[in-house]
Amino acid sequence: xxxxxxxxxxxxxxxxxxxxxxxxxxxxxxxxxxxxxxxxxxxxxxxxxxxxxxxxxxxxxxxxxxxxxxxxxxxxxxxxxxxxxxxxxxxxxxxxxxxxxxxxxxxxxxxxxxxxxxxxxxxxxxxxxxxxxxxxxxxxxxxxxxxxxxxxxxxxxxxxxxxxxxxxxxxxxxxxxxxxxxxxxxxxxxxxxxxxxxxxxxxxxxxxxxxxxxxxxxxxxxxxxxxxxxxxxxxxxxxxxxxxxxxxxxxxxxxxxxxxxxxxxxx
Amino acid sequence: xxxxxxxxxxxxxxxxxxxxxxxxxxxxxxxxxxxxxxxxxxxxxxxxxxxxxxxxxxxxxxxxxxxxxxxxxxxxxxxxxxxxxxxxxxxxxxxxxxxxxxxxxxxxxxxxxxxxxxxxxxxxxxxxxxxxxxxxxxxxxxxxxxxxxxxxxxxxxxxxxxxxxxxxxxxxxxxxxxxxxxxxxxxxxxxxxxxxxxxxxxxxxxxxxxxxxxxxxxxxxxxxxxxxxxxxxxxxxxxxxxxxxxxxxxxxxxxxxxxxxxxxxxxxxxxxxxxxxxxxxxxxxxxxxxxxxxxxxxxxxxxxxxxxxxxxxxxxxxxxxxxxxxxxxxxxxxxxxxxxxxxxxxxxxxxxxxxxxxxxxxxxxxxxxxxxxxxxxxxxxxxxxxxxxxxxxxxxxxxxxxxxxxxxxxxxxxxxxxxxxxxxxxxxxxxxxxxxxxxx
Numbered sequence: 060x061x062x063x064x065x066x067x068x069x070x071x072x073x074x075x076x077x078x079x080x081x082x083x084x085x086x087x088x089x090x091x092x093x094x095x096x097x098x099x100x101x102x103x104x105x106x107x108x109x110x111x112x113x114x115x116x117x118x119x120x121x122x123x124x125x126x127x128x129x130x131x132x133x134x135x136x137x138x139x140x141x142x143x144x145x146x147x148x149x150x151x152x153x154x155x156x157x158x159x160x161x162x163x164x165x166x167x168x169x170x171x172x173x174x175x176x177x178x179x180x181x182x183x184x185x186x187x188x189x190x191x192x193x194x195x196x197x198x199x200x201x202x203x204x205x206x207x208x209x210x211x212x213x214x215x216x217x218x219x220x221x222x223x224x225x226x227x228x229x230x231x232x233x234x235x236x237x238x239x240x241x242x243x244x245x246x247x248x249x250x251x252x253x254x255x256x257x258x259x260x261x262x263x264x265x266x267x268x269x270x271x272x273x274x275x276x277x278x279x280x281x282x283x284x285x286x287x288x289x290x291x292x293x294x295x296x297x298x299x300x301x302x303x304x305x306x307x308x309x310x311x312x313x314x315x316x317x318x319x320x321x322x323x324x325x326x
Numbered sequence: 327x328x329x330x331x332x333x334x335x336x337x338x339x340x341x342x343x344x345x346x347x348x349x350x351x352x353x354x355x356x357x358x359x360x361x362x363x364x365x366x367x368x369x370x371x372x373x374x375x376x377x378x379x380x381x382x383x384x385x386x387x388x389x390x391x392x393x394x395x396x397x398x399x400x401x402x403x404x405x406x407x408x409x410x411x412x413x414x415x416x417x418x419x420x421x422x423x424x425x426x427x428x429x430x431x432x433x434x435x436x437x438x439x440x441x442x443x444x445x446x447x448x449x450x451x452x453x454x455x456x457x458x459x460x461x462x463x464x465x466x467x468x469x470x471x472x473x474x475x476x477x478x479x480x481x482x483x484x485x486x487x488x489x490x491x492x493x494x495x496x497x498x499x500x501x502x503x504x505x506x507x508x509x510x511x512x513x514x515x516x517x518x519x520x521x522x523x524x525x526x527x528x529x530x531x532x533x534x535x536x537x538x539x540x541x542x543x544x545x546x547x548x549x550x551x552x553x554x555x556x557x558x559x560x561x562x563x564x565x566x567x568x569x570x571x572x573x574x575x576x577x578x579x580x581x582x583x584x585x586x587x588x589x590x591x592x593x594x595x596x597x598x599x600x601x602x603x604x605x606x607x608x609x610x611x612x613x614x615x616x617x618x619x620x621x622x623x624x625x626x627x628x629x630x631x632x633x634x635x636x637x638x639x640x641x642x643x644x645x646x647x648x649x650x651x652x653x654x655x656x657x658x659x660x661x662x663x664x665x666x667x668x669x670x671x672x673x674x675x676x677x678x679x680x681x682x683x684x685x686x687x688x689x690x691x692x693x694x695x696x697x698x699x700x701x702x703x704x705x706x707x708x709x710x711x712x713x714x715x716x717x718x719x720x721x722x723x724x725x726x727x728x729x730x731x732x733x734x735x736x737x738x739x740x741x742x743x744x745x746x747x748x749x750x751x752x753x754x755x756x757x758x759x760x761x762x763x764x765x766x
Contacts, residue, residue, distance in 0.1 A: 125402055150407055157403055170337065
């Protein structure tokens with residue numbers, strides 16, 4: 060399929076990292092949910108792991124430019140994200156599936172994704188093709204003309220992924236995308252993630268360590284708003300021993316890292 | 327953009343708005359068709375008056391639509407997108423605007439077949455009056471959107487509807503004697519028709535259009551604004567518009583009270599003779615009116631120097647105007663029934679023959695009922711009967727006595743006495759005793 064490519068897309072990359080944070084602090088209400096996070100992410104699929112309340116969703120929201128950082132530095136696609144900068148260009152390169160995916164129930168799948176493509180300021184001429192590609196990619200082709208309100212939980216999640224990827228984002232942020240997917244759909248989803256990670260930076264927040272090992276090139280683990288660990292899935296596995304909690308080597312690695320971090324911070 | 331507008335038209339509250347407004351408007355119109363059956367201007371004005379319900383409904387529909395983002399919890403997702411919220415609001419504003427305009431026109435279209443055969447006069451002012459009405463609905467829907475976004479509660483829409491009705495009710499009371507203020511700020515004020523010739527002055531419509539357009543712009547700006555500072559700035563167009571409208575609106579009382587369209591009042595005549603004319607606004611009724619008018623002229627032909635022409639009686643009581651008294655002209659009352667046709671046909675000829683067909687408009691004192699009626703029934707050729715529901719029995723008894731006296735006279739003498747009544751009445755002189763005295 061052919062599409063027009065904008066000058067911005069073919070321009071050489073001048074930033075070392077797609078996502079770069081230094082001492083990033085982000086509030087969730089009054090609570091500092093992300094507190095001094097240093098993170099550098101390039102192209103590839105990054106699995107974001109951490110216990111409940113670790114600050115995963117708050118980090119995702121900051122990266123999605125929904126909440127302003129309270130301190131530190133955040134650079135997306137080489138552009139600083141602070142209160143003063145114009146975020147329009149950065150946002151055009153973003154794809155975001157929030158934990159709570161809101162949608163217009165009366166719209167059809169195609170209409171909603173087309174609407175999102177419009178909000179992402181995609182060039183008019185490429186929209187219909189991009190919408191169809193996104194729908195096909197998440198396996199909703201047969202449901203393209205169904206109203207959003209008629210979709211099951213798993214289908215809604217896939218529609219949410221479709222709207223996130225419709226603009227071929229350079230930064231794709233997926234907050235718990237596999238909730239509601241059946242095992243077969245999860246396998247397809249992992250396949251898609253690997254595919255997307257070839258030329259964009261994908262950050263997937265999840266509780267499912269297995270998904271991370273199977274589909275991610277990189278593991279990012281945070282706890283209490285700070286980076287605990289960043290490495291490859293294979294390395295994660297080597298962190299765990301027989302004594303650690305978990306049903307798989309990766310889960311044992313996760314438990315071991317968390318236990319050590321908690322011991323290190325005195326909790 | 328156009329694709330997004332199309333999606334919004336299909337999936338927003340736009341379709342529902344069209345249905346609700348169309349239904350409400352059509353039900354109101356057809357509940358009392360006699361209020362607008364007399365012509366296009368009547369329809370346009372009465373439709374404006376029914377904004378008393380449609381305007382608050384448009385407010386409510388707008389407020390309902392504005393809750394969508396809140397209800398669907400899309401704020402998080404949309405906040406991550408590039409398009410500024412001003413632009414995001416444009417298709418919604420467009421869809422709601424198109425919807426309420428279509429609904430307003432559809433209500434008119436639903437009424438049109440009722441009067442299309444009988445309504446002859448279609449002045450351009452009809453379009454102006456309708457356009458201001460449609461603009462009022464756009465302003466209401468947009469204002470509803472803005473308020474609904476500021477207060478995204480379930481009760482906002484019904485509360486706005488009630489407040490809207492209340493506002494329209496209160497405005498005429500609140501302005502007291504400064505009627506012109508009500509004309510600016512209430513899109514329905516002054517739209518009740520006292521006569522079929524009534525119109526709305528261009529300057530009044532211009533002032534209303536300026537205010538409503540300013541209100542619509544302010545509402546759109548309010549909807550698109552994100553901070554309290556820009557929200558305050560959004561009030562600026564409304565203030566400017568109100569000021570400009572107040573400067574333009576005419577304040578002369580005579581100018582405001584039920585103004586008459588002189589072109590609507592002009593006499594247009596049927597083909598053939600004798601000459602029969604009705605006002606332009608009733609020109610569609612000429613085929614029905616002409617035979618009755620000629621019947622009355624034929625009966626009057628018994629008199630020496632009978633009148634030869636029939637004009638419509640274009641008398642209006644508020645403002646008080648009447649056609650000139652002319653010896654050769656008989657006036658014909660024209661009222662329109664709920665179907666747009668000539669009403670009370672059986673009463674028209676007798677009414678025309680009262681006081682032997684003399685126009686006594688502006689005479690002040692009403693000529694003696696019994697003399698007038700005796701002359702009328704002598705021309706018709708039958709015994710006088712009671713005409714009003716509660717008139718004293720002796721009134722008609724007196725008329726019958728006078729009529730019997732005329733019957734006993736030779737035809738020529740009777741005609742001369744009736745003609746004398748006619749002459750005297752035309753001159754606003756006393757007619758008492760003219761039927762019992764020999765005509766000189």
